[in-house]
Amino acid sequence: MRIAKGMTYTAKGIFCAIFLFVSLLPSPVYPASSWIVDVDRHGLPELFVGGASAVTSNYAFWGVNRGWTNFPNQFQAVGPYEYSFVGTDKALNFTLTSHVKRPFKQQLVWDFDLNASSATTDMFGGGIVFKLNLARFGYELGDPDLLPDNRGWAWGRSDGKRLEMSFDPPLPSVYFEQNQKSEIRAFFYLGQVPEGHRHFEATLKISGDMSIRPTMQERFGLNNAGTWPTNILDWQTSPVDLSFLNVPEKPAGKHGFLRAVNGKLIFQDGTHMRFWGTNVTAYALLRTRPEDVKLQARRLSELGFNLVRIHQFDSPWVNPNIFGDHKSLDTKTLDRAMLAKLDWWIKCLEDEGIYVWLDLEDYRKLKAGDGIDDFDEIRKGKPTADLMGYNYVNTSIENAMKSFNEDFLNHRDGFNELPYKDDPGIIALLLTNENDVTSHFAYALMPNAHVPEQDAIYLKEAAAFAIEFGLPKDKTWQAWQPGPSKLFLNDLEHRFDIRMMQQLHEIGVKAPIVTTSSWGRDPVSALPALTSGNIIDVHSYGAIDELEKNPFEAPTFLDWMAAAHVADRPLTVTEWNVSPFPTPDRNTTPLYVAGSASLQGFDALMQYAYSQGPLDESYVSKWSIPNNWEGFNDPALMSMMPAAALLYRRGDVQEAKTAYVFAPTPEQLFGQPISPTTSVALRTAVEKGKLLVAMPETKELPWLEPSKIPPGARLITDPNQSLIDPDANFAISDTGELRRDWNQGTYTIDTARTQAAMGWIGGRQINLADVNIAVTTGNATVAVQSLDQQNISESRRILISLSATSVPESGGRLPYHSEPVIGHITVRAPGGLRLYKQAAPASAPQTLSAPYENGRYQISLDKNLGTYWLMLK
Numbered sequence: 001m002r003i004a005k006g007m008t009y010t011a012k013g014i015f016c017a018i019f020l021f022v023s024l025l026p027s028p029v030y031p032a033s034s035w036i037v038d039v040d041r042h043g044l045p046e047l048f049v050g051g052a053s054a055v056t057s058n059y060a061f062w063g064v065n066r067g068w069t070n071f072p073n074q075f076q077a078v079g080p081y082e083y084s085f086v087g088t089d090k091a092l093n094f095t096l097t098s099h100v101k102r103p104f105k106q107q108l109v110w111d112f113d114l115n116a117s118s119a120t121t122d123m124f125g126g127g128i129v130f131k132l133n134l135a136r137f138g139y140e141l142g143d144p145d146l147l148p149d150n151r152g153w154a155w156g157r158s159d160g161k162r163l164e165m166s167f168d169p170p171l172p173s174v175y176f177e178q179n180q181k182s183e184i185r186a187f188f189y190l191g192q193v194p195e196g197h198r199h200f201e202a203t204l205k206i207s208g209d210m211s212i213r214p215t216m217q218e219r220f221g222l223n224n225a226g227t228w229p230t231n232i233l234d235w236q237t238s239p240v241d242l243s244f245l246n247v248p249e250k251p252a253g254k255h256g257f258l259r260a261v262n263g264k265l266i267f268q269d270g271t272h273m274r275f276w277g278t279n280v281t282a283y284a285l286l287r288t289r290p291e292d293v294k295l296q297a298r299r300l301s302e303l304g305f306n307l308v309r310i311h312q313f314d315s316p317w318v319n320p321n322i323f324g325d326h327k328s329l330d331t332k333t334l335d336r337a338m339l340a341k342l343d344w345w346i347k348c349l350e351d352e353g354i355y356v357w358l359d360l361e362d363y364r365k366l367k368a369g370d371g372i373d374d375f376d377e378i379r380k381g382k383p384t385a386d387l388m389g390y391n392y393v394n395t396s397i398e399n400a401m402k403s404f405n406e407d408f409l410n411h412r413d414g415f416n417e418l419p420y421k422d423d424p425g426i427i428a429l430l431l432t433n434e435n436d437v438t439s440h441f442a443y444a445l446m447p448n449a450h451v452p453e454q455d456a457i458y459l460k461e462a463a464a465f466a467i468e469f470g471l472p473k474d475k476t477w478q479a480w481q482p483g484p485s486k487l488f489l490n491d492l493e494h495r496f497d498i499r500m501m502q503q504l505h506e507i508g509v510k511a512p513i514v515t516t517s518s519w520g521r522d523p524v525s526a527l528p529a530l531t532s533g534n535i536i537d538v539h540s541y542g543a544i545d546e547l548e549k550n551p552f553e554a555p556t557f558l559d560w561m562a563a564a565h566v567a568d569r570p571l572t573v574t575e576w577n578v579s580p581f582p583t584p585d586r587n588t589t590p591l592y593v594a595g596s597a598s599l600q601g602f603d604a605l606m607q608y609a610y611s612q613g614p615l616d617e618s619y620v621s622k623w624s625i626p627n628n629w630e631g632f633n634d635p636a637l638m639s640m641m642p643a644a645a646l647l648y649r650r651g652d653v654q655e656a657k658t659a660y661v662f663a664p665t666p667e668q669l670f671g672q673p674i675s676p677t678t679s680v681a682l683r684t685a686v687e688k689g690k691l692l693v694a695m696p697e698t699k700e701l702p703w704l705e706p707s708k709i710p711p712g713a714r715l716i717t718d719p720n721q722s723l724i725d726p727d728a729n730f731a732i733s734d735t736g737e738l739r740r741d742w743n744q745g746t747y748t749i750d751t752a753r754t755q756a757a758m759g760w761i762g763g764r765q766i767n768l769a770d771v772n773i774a775v776t777t778g779n780a781t782v783a784v785q786s787l788d789q790q791n792i793s794e795s796r797r798i799l800i801s802l803s804a805t806s807v808p809e810s811g812g813r814l815p816y817h818s819e820p821v822i823g824h825i826t827v828r829a830p831g832g833l834r835l836y837k838q839a840a841p842a843s844a845p846q847t848l849s850a851p852y853e854n855g856r857y858q859i860s861l862d863k864n865l866g867t868y869w870l871m872l873k
Helices: 005-009 012-023 134-141 222-227 282-286 290-303 336-351 375-379 395-410 441-445 452-469 484-506 524-530 557-562 586-600 617-622 641-650 666-671 680-688
Strands: 035-039 045-049 052-062 073-079 082-089 094-104 107-116 125-132 152-156 162-168 173-176 183-190 196-207 210-212 258-261 264-267 275-281 307-311 355-359 426-430 536-542 571-578 604-611 659-662 690-693 714-716 730-732 738-741 746-750 754-759 771-775 780-786 798-803 806-809 813-818 823-828 835-837 846-848 856-861 869-872
Touching (some): 107 183, 152 183, 275 282, 275 571, 275 641, 307 336, 524 536, 524 666, 641 798, 680 730
Parallel strands (some): 307 355, 571 604
Antiparallel strands (some): 094 107, 258 264, 746 754, 780 798, 823 856, 835 846
16 A cells, blocks of 8 residues: 555646546536535544535644644544544644534534634744535535635535534634635634633534434444453454365465466466465565464465465565664665565465565665666655656666566565476566555656756657657646546556566566556556456555445446456555454455456456554554554454355355446547546446446557457447436445445345355345344344355255454454344354354364244344354354
8 A cells, every 4th residue: 555645746726627638528417326424533524425525624724934733633422412522733732622513404513612822923824724625516506605804615505405614713824825716714713722721612504405414433332332342353363264165275376377268267288277365474474483384374375375476575664674774874785584585475475375575666766876777866865765656667676677587586485495487386476565656656747846857757758759740749748637648547557667677577577467456546547557467456545334335326446446447457455454454344345345346357356455563462562553464453343254265266246247348439538537436337337237347549659459349238439427316325236246325325145055144234124145243233244155055045054144343452452342133133044053162273162042933043242142153054
């Protein structure tokens, strides 16, 4: 995962141009959706429509020279529709507290109290920044207006939907940032922070069919988390042993090298395999003790993983990393001790039948001794320099990357005595992580980025491309503009990729090569360059309430994966997760990902991440802090990993019967910012069948191979055409096995061997083919699966997986508190089975009561159950 550092170079004018273009696209007609206001985790208002953000807000304060100041804060729900907030700005010497309440159904009121311990005379200003999604909702609500005398703002129609945010007394300043009505700044302070107290009352009034809902904390019952059980998951063992899935693969690599064949990943001996994986990164790779590596490799196999991505071993914050100690003057030499650490991980994983994905460049920081041309220019006054974006125009950076690749891939593994390039257990290589110019890092090369030598090369390349194909020069270099620039940027990226791949093939690489990934919400115009590699890879991060997102309004994070699936190309997802941590409904994501990815026919999925810290007792017990990048001990996420692995790897959910192929013309592909955000066709296709994107023949890109359309596919030519009935509030896959109800926020899987329900299933009766689920826990996941290849109704070995919300101890530390799943389920299965409570495999099983009535086991889920796993056998 990478923050798009290159975006910091984006000029205001660039953003305005993008906004203007998007706002001028035709406005499709969508069915009515609920307009929901709530209070976010900072105690500020936000407005959602079918899961799409219409208004978001945040606190922001700027000190000397408009430098942003840190504002740590704490929010708490103190009662129904009543909240408190406190934040402190140490740089500006003030504390802000607020109390929020809902006096009426369509009104929220804030009392803001600001107390400055001393005066600060030299500051720009600060308060609340409101961001309005005019590109998506401006056609319905019109333009926002500022209320007179700095009293606030309003957005909407007087005779319909409208929201008004007013302040009393008037604020020092309320204005449109850069005169753009999509951002409103409401300042508590302007120019100075006077010593003493200030008080403001703010009132949000909404009208029409807008409504106010409880906060996340209230909806998920987080205020009760202190009473939930702790230590429900042992991080060193697996409560479920699925290692039998990997037994035929021991050691990984026995099928020969992986190949991309007709859009699928096939081994040399003809074996087709799906990969359910995760990421092991940074200190987990380079600091975990050898005996713990072996232990964790075994645990990964038991949890159902058969692929691990080796990632971030070059990260500058890891010391030592693959280049040794940070005091080294260059990144030319690979540290032998660190290579030995990777060798041991690879050996232990392959011994367990787990395959390996290797990155070649993730976060490498270039140093003065690397011999990089124009180093002083690109390091921007820092000791080291990023290479993102620059590698596409700076030959010396390209050569440094090639030198690393040659040394790294020719390194002979100390345990299996094979160079990495000759190890068939390593199934894929990634050239460079989250590093593209088609959508992100071209901004690092712009004239306003203050890198004149890099910019000169970039402009020269753009001019040559424009002349060759008769394109307007002024449009070809402007990376923020659709049209000619997207053609040129794809070509620039492609030419670099071909040179890098040629070098890899020359040194004997046999594994499939991935250039970089579709990430950071790339439009489909970023896909052509990615076809230079053998596989299309995606990174996709969701958020809270993914299951509630209305496809007429907003994309899910599965839509972003599917919208990168190029016809004739395998698709992998090396990073998926939900954020910010701890997203309370993340328990739903493993099975949601596994089920939907099975329908789409994806080839590999890798959760991000298993761990970035050392996997040993001393680190975990003393230093480990729960976070999104260390899922190994997260009960909400890891509890459903075995169930998801079993479903996905076994193929319990069928691939879709119908392929929906978005077949844009070159003018559409490169001339419009088409993505799941802007296209209802892409979003709705994913709910019904398999979505593919077809590359068109493009004269400016003679290397771009036109995609082969699968026989019987349904073509999508209009990105604004919905493929679901406009009155629908749920969708069923064309296989009949998956059902997502966005009104209820539920998702069900109903196959012969896996039957599951997740989301807001509390208080509902859910009837599947062999399983009935009736739980009272509001947001939860329940999955029932056969373990012996039989259908559930005939199985004599059945796994029951449960999960709900898990949150860290107060203060964000271990242990996790895990909400019990309470209720009742019935399972139709053969008689004579007994119900066992699953803990660690080595623990003595505990028998539970499960009366057998009319061919069904009656299973009660008590709040004192103390586990998320049961077994009928």
